[in-house]
Amino acid sequence: MMKYIIYTDGGSRGNPGPAAIGVVIQNEAGETIKKYSQAIGETTNNEAEYQAVIFALKKVKALFGKAKIKKMPLEIRMDSELVASQLNHQYKIMEPNIQRLFLLVWNLTLDFGPIKFVAIGREQNKEADKLVNQALNKKQAGLF
Numbered sequence: 001m002m003k004y005i006i007y008t009d010g011g012s013r014g015n016p017g018p019a020a021i022g023v024v025i026q027n028e029a030g031e032t033i034k035k036y037s038q039a040i041g042e043t044t045n046n047e048a049e050y051q052a053v054i055f056a057l058k059k060v061k062a063l064f065g066k067a068k069i070k071k072m073p074l075e076i077r078m079d080s081e082l083v084a085s086q087l088n089h090q091y092k093i094m095e096p097n098i099q100r101l102f103l104l105v106w107n108l109t110l111d112f113g114p115i116k117f118v119a120i121g122r123e124q125n126k127e128a129d130k131l132v133n134q135a136l137n138k139k140q141a142g143l144f
Helices: 045-064 081-087 096-109 126-140
Strands: 004-012 017-027 032-043 074-078 115-119
Touching: 004 032, 004 045, 004 126, 017 045, 017 126, 032 045, 032 126, 045 074, 045 081, 045 096, 074 081, 081 096, 081 115
Parallel strands: 004 074, 074 115
Antiparallel strands: 004 017, 017 032
């Protein structure tokens, strides 16, 4: 079964402040299947990063269906080392809002096959970052 790579990013201007998410879904050949960007209201950077992962998992499930995702290997790449480490159970989560978001991710992953959370450099996550900034710019311009 083909592996899919998902790039996620979340950002907040002000931390907390206006926030948005960006998601890029690619196949293992690097071909982009879908891109998403969305303003998500006022939140922190870390909460936006988690919301991007949650959004991505829901979209992958909707795109491919429950039966296919059970067997489909996923790699979720993000430029937040903190969030990737928390999702890989390497760091404790002390903040209640982040604990709640972690549980949402955890519950969503139960429907999937193997998922790998990988921290990457910002330069490797440019497309998802660009989508975040586009959503924030549209929101600030009053287009959302």
